[in-house]
Amino acid sequence: MPLSLAAPIAPIAAHNLLIFLLQVGLLLLLAVVLGRLAARFGMPAVVGELFVGVALGPSFLAWAAPGLHGWLFPAVAEQYHLLDAVGQIGVLLLVGVTGLQMDMGLVRRRGATAAWVSVGGLVIPLGLGIGAGYLLPKALVPDGTDSTVFALFLGVALCVSAIPVIAKTLIDMKLLHRNVGQLTLTAGMIDDAFGWFMLSIVSAMAVNAVSTGTVLTSFAYLVAIIAFALTLGRPLVRGALRAAAKSDGPGTTVGVVVVLMLLASAGTQALGLEAVFGAFVCGILIGTAGKVDPAKLAPLRTVVLSVFAPVFFAMAGLRMDLTALARPQVLLTGLVILALAIVGKFIGAYAGARLSGLNKWEGLALGAGLNARGVIEVVVAMVGLRLGILSVEVYTIVILVAIVTSLMAPPILRFAMARVEQTAEEQVRESQHQAWTTQPAASRNDQVP
Numbered sequence: 450m451p452l453s454l455a456a457p458i459a460p461i462a463a464h465n466l467l468i469f470l471l472q473v474g475l476l477l478l479l480a481v482v483l484g485r486l487a488a489r490f491g492m493p494a495v496v497g498e499l500f501v502g503v504a505l506g507p508s509f510l511a512w513a514a515p516g517l518h519g520w521l522f523p524a525v526a527e528q529y530h531l532l533d534a535v536g537q538i539g540v541l542l543l544v545g546v547t548g549l550q551m552d553m554g555l556v557r558r559r560g561a562t563a564a565w566v567s568v569g570g571l572v573i574p575l576g577l578g579i580g581a582g583y584l585l586p587k588a589l590v591p592d593g594t595d596s597t598v599f600a601l602f603l604g605v606a607l608c609v610s611a612i613p614v615i616a617k618t619l620i621d622m623k624l625l626h627r628n629v630g631q632l633t634l635t636a637g638m639i640d641d642a643f644g645w646f647m648l649s650i651v652s653a654m655a656v657n658a659v660s661t662g663t664v665l666t667s668f669a670y671l672v673a674i675i676a677f678a679l680t681l682g683r684p685l686v687r688g689a690l691r692a693a694a695k696s697d698g699p700g701t702t703v704g705v706v707v708v709l710m711l712l713a714s715a716g717t718q719a720l721g722l723e724a725v726f727g728a729f730v731c732g733i734l735i736g737t738a739g740k741v742d743p744a745k746l747a748p749l750r751t752v753v754l755s756v757f758a759p760v761f762f763a764m765a766g767l768r769m770d771l772t773a774l775a776r777p778q779v780l781l782t783g784l785v786i787l788a789l790a791i792v793g794k795f796i797g798a799y800a801g802a803r804l805s806g807l808n809k810w811e812g813l814a815l816g817a818g819l820n821a822r823g824v825i826e827v828v829v830a831m832v833g834l835r836l837g838i839l840s841v842e843v844y845t846i847v848i849l850v851a852i853v854t855s856l857m858a859p860p861i862l863r864f865a866m867a868r869v870e871q872t873a874e875e876q877v878r879e880s881q882h883q884a885w886t887t888q889p890a891a892s893r894n895d896q897v898p
Contacts, residue, residue, distance in 0.1 A: 469531045471521065473760060476501060480759035488621070492859050495617040498759045499855060502766020512772060522767060529767075536764050538711075539757030541728040545710035546753050547616035547634065548732020549746065550625055562805035563632050567639035569801030570819045571608050574793030578604030581789055589782060591840045594655075601651045602838045606829050606847050607790045609644035610637040612729065614821045614855050617758055622859060624866060629811050633818035636798070638729060640819065646671060648829060649721055655836045670720040678730050683738040686731075690741055699745040706735055706749060765827050769852075773845040783846040790850045791857070794820045810868040817861035826851035 461469075483497030504510065511518040522528075582600025590599055615637050616625070624630040649667050686709060693705040710731050717727030735741065774780045795816040802812035830847040833839035839847065 465528060465531075468521070468523065468528060472532055473535060475521070476505070476763040477756065477760050479505070480763040484759060492856075494621050494759070495614060495762055496856055496859065498762035499614075499766060499852065501763035503769055503771070503852070504766075505763075506767040507770040508766070508772060532764050532767075535757070536761040537724070539753070539761035541710060541714045541724060542707065542749070542753045543616060543758045543761070544612055544725045545706075545728040545732035545735075546750055547612065547620075547625075548729045548734075549736040553733060553737050560635070562802070562807065563635040563639065565805045566632065566798050566801035566815050566819070567636040567643075569797035569799075569804075570610070570636060570794050570816075571640055571643055571797065573797035573800075574790060575604040575608040577789040577793040578607035578786075581607075581786055585782065585843070586778065588778070589840055589842050591837055594838055598651060598654050599838055601647075601654070602833050603786075603843075603847075605644055605647045605651055606826060606833070607786070607793060607850070608640065608647075609822060609826055609829060610640045610794075610819045611822050611826065611851075611855070612637050612725065614762075615818055615858075617754075617762070618821060618855075618859055618862070619818070620754065622862060622866075624862065627866065627869070628872065629814045629818070629866065629869065633815055636815065637819055642671065642726060644829070646722075648832065651838075652832060652836060655838050667721065670722060674717060674720070674722070674727070674730065678734055682730075682734050686734045687738045687740075690735065694741070694745075699748050702741060702745045703749045706741070706746065709735065766852075768831065769827075769848045770841070770845060771849065773842050774849065776842070779842045779846065782842075783849050786846050787850050787853055790822070791820060791854060794854075808869075810865045814862055814865035814869065817858045817865065820854045821858040822851045822854045826854075 479501045480498040483501055484494030485497070487497030487500075488494050505518075505522070507518075511522075579600045582603035583596060585599075585603075590596070612634065615633060619625040619630045619633065625634075646667055689705050689709060690702065693702045696702070710728050713727035713731035714724035715727070717730075718724040774783060798816040798819045799809075799812040802815045803809070807815070826847060830839060830844050830851070833847070834841070834844045
């Protein structure tokens with residue numbers, strides 16, 4: 450009996466491909482233009498890149514030119530999934546590249562400081578968010594949503610930080626080599642790990658009754674990932690990169706690094722944790738165990754920061770609908786939640802920094818950096834909307850918090866860091882980071898046969 454072969458899957462339709470190419474091209478074009486414009490006004494490029502999505506999404510283009518918006522961004526899941534795939538690759542590589550540049554020596558020496566800052570920046574906004582969740586007008590809470598689940602979810606939304614936005618902001622402002630920049634990323638990593646852990650628990654509570662086993666399993670996965678990275682992960686990464694280094698030119702090394710980051714992301718995603726956590730841990734492993742020549746990874750950094758990251762930040766605003774803020778009740782509630790989010794994060798991070806012996810300007814800079822919630826909060830909000838925990842109005846408010854906190858971080862960071870002297874250790878780290886932006890002539894002249 451002959452085997453029955455499945456019919457071949459049809460390739461992407463010509464029109465769908467055309468729309469996808471136009472979407473990516475337009476998003477990247479506007480992200481580059483508005484990013485440069487933002488930089489000219491003394492702001493990081495990420496500010497302009499985030500605004501692209503808001504301008505092209507329901508907040509403006511769908512209102513000003515609904516026909517054009519409907520043609521360019523059709524409400525078809527498959528079309529959006531194509532953009533989402535590009536964006537996910539971009540954010541994973543951005544987080545991985547950020548991990549590559551982490552100074553783990555500083556983390557080991559000042560881990561207690563980062564922990565204090567992180568705890569302060571977590572507990573206070575989490576508590577304020579939970580309290581606000583119980584006091585919010587019932588009209589803004591979806592019917593059938595448990596008040597405790599809603600309050601916990603809002604607390605999680607207010608306590609997270611956005612490593613991708615923080616990283617891009619620090620890179621754009623040339624602050625990644627500073628101790629405060631490294632501490633901000635370290636504290637942000639702790640915040641995000643806790644935030645994703647809490648998100649998984651609250652999501653489980655929304656779908657099923659949460660159990661002690663669910664909590665312990667998620668925590669055990671987190672510990673197992675860290676243990677694997679510190680034991681088997683280091684020799685595996687070192688061996689892969691040592692083999693790649695035998696090839697001439699940077700091509701093989703860049704390819705291996707991307708493969709490692711994507712596989713690590715897939716591993717944490719499979720365990721129910723966020724893929725970005727795996728990319729960040731893998732980036733740290735490559736930077737510490739791999740001993741890669743920075744010049745060989747310069748092409749990767751260039752492509753990620755110049756192409757993938759701008760597209761990702763631009764597309765993050767496409768699902769935002771800020772027109773709901775025209776309703777007075779929604780606007781007033783949004784302003785209250787925004788104030789709680791900003792004040793809670795600032796007070797918590799500042800208090801943790803001061804208790805750790807940092808001066809007031811370093812504390813202010815840490816509070817500003819960790820306040821940037823950006824697209825991570827957008828992801829959290831989308832999970833809440835999908836699960837029915839958040840109404841469209843509260844979803845819009847959470848998006849407002851994400852945008853405003855990301856926009857306000859750069860000027861406060863610039864103001865505070867202008868009053869913090871650069872140390873000799875930071876100067877050495879700066880020279881190491883500069884190697885990422887330069888390639889030797891031999892590498893630049895390599896051509897693919």
